[in-house]
Amino acid sequence: MVSHELPERSRRLLAALVREHIATGEPVSSQTLARESGLGVSSATIRNLFARLEAEGYLHQPHTSAGRVPTDRGYRVFVDLLLDGRKPVRPAAGVENELRQQAERSPLMEDLLVSVTHMVSRASRHVGFAIGSRDIAVLQRIEFVPLGGTRVLVVVVSRGDQVTQKVVDAGEPIRSDDLVQAANYLTSEFAGVPLLDVRQAVLTRLAQERTLYDQLMGRALRLARSTLEDLPKQNAFHVEGAASLLDTPVPDGVALPTLRALLEMMEEKERMLRLLNQYMDGPGLTVVIGGEHVSPDLRPFSLIASTTTDGGTIRTVGVIGPTRMQYSRAISVVDGVAQAVARVLRAN
Numbered sequence: 001m002v003s004h005e006l007p008e009r010s011r012r013l014l015a016a017l018v019r020e021h022i023a024t025g026e027p028v029s030s031q032t033l034a035r036e037s038g039l040g041v042s043s044a045t046i047r048n049l050f051a052r053l054e055a056e057g058y059l060h061q062p063h064t065s066a067g068r069v070p071t072d073r074g075y076r077v078f079v080d081l082l083l084d085g086r087k088p089v090r091p092a093a094g095v096e097n098e099l100r101q102q103a104e105r106s107p108l109m110e111d112l113l114v115s116v117t118h119m120v121s122r123a124s125r126h127v128g129f130a131i132g133s134r135d136i137a138v139l140q141r142i143e144f145v146p147l148g149g150t151r152v153l154v155v156v157v158s159r160g161d162q163v164t165q166k167v168v169d170a171g172e173p174i175r176s177d178d179l180v181q182a183a184n185y186l187t188s189e190f191a192g193v194p195l196l197d198v199r200q201a202v203l204t205r206l207a208q209e210r211t212l213y214d215q216l217m218g219r220a221l222r223l224a225r226s227t228l229e230d231l232p233k234q235n236a237f238h239v240e241g242a243a244s245l246l247d248t249p250v251p252d253g254v255a256l257p258t259l260r261a262l263l264e265m266m267e268e269k270e271r272m273l274r275l276l277n278q279y280m281d282g283p284g285l286t287v288v289i290g291g292e293h294v295s296p297d298l299r300p301f302s303l304i305a306s307t308t309t310d311g312g313t314i315r316t317v318g319v320i321g322p323t324r325m326q327y328s329r330a331i332s333v334v335d336g337v338a339q340a341v342a343r344v345l346r347a348n
Helices: 008-024 031-036 044-055 072-084 095-105 109-124 176-190 193-206 217-229 242-247 257-266 269-277 327-347
Strands: 127-131 138-148 151-158 162-169 235-240 284-289 301-310 313-322
Touching: 008 031, 008 044, 008 072, 008 313, 031 044, 044 176, 072 127, 072 284, 072 327, 095 109, 109 127, 109 235, 109 313, 127 269, 138 176, 151 217, 162 217, 176 217, 193 217, 235 269, 242 257, 257 269, 301 327, 313 327
Parallel strands: none
Antiparallel strands: 127 235, 127 313, 138 151, 151 162, 284 301, 301 313
């Protein structure tokens, strides 16, 4: 972690500065830290440490006569220190009961995720989100059955003998032998591959030069596309609390064009989901700060998420807010609610 690259005294000073800046929203002076930090060092010593931390990219000075504010790298040190000394969390009183009552009112995962999103947004005062992935269906085989004329019944069998059927108009009569060959081609190419990946591979191949495929393969891919394009999305995604971003005053808030970009991204849920999924590579807590984001649209913000797994199902609860956020509170809220969701669903 970044925090271990710094001497102990510098880390403690930086943590004290970040806490003060989060609390006040103002640049922090050496006099303030000498008085408030409890480090037992003089203002002159603190100014020397400031200069070193600024040169190393942990702090910056907004104006010549002002104190210092943390950079994204400085926030990272602070968050790493929080995580290093962190104990297992329990959700706030009533959270688990509230989720249990919701689960009793409606067994639908979608309804529970809506409640979770509202809960974390309300408790953290930031944008809250919840992602619930459905069990991943894996292709076992595809069959094409002629129905007469140009109509074909497409049967998709996924692992566990789950069957999806759809009648497709092929646009031309196709012989039974050709349909068998087309189905065998698709099965040999994609058996053992998640259906959502099969759909993407089929679309990619159809977008390539048509001369790469003979007539049989082209028919097979078009029939598969017509069936797989109706697959349900792998993830249920809910987001709430965009208005919270307007409550943070400039300069600690975000510029209107940046806010507009985030709001548009939240409207385009598939795009937002793709970005978030880049960070969720396994169970546990994820914290992404400012410039660490892959997307430039997210770099004015920090993200905190907690992911739990249960068999083939993955669930993530998180918040997005300005980089100057109450990290300790947000981490406790997010992780506590995620653990409560996991316990409620296991009990059901």
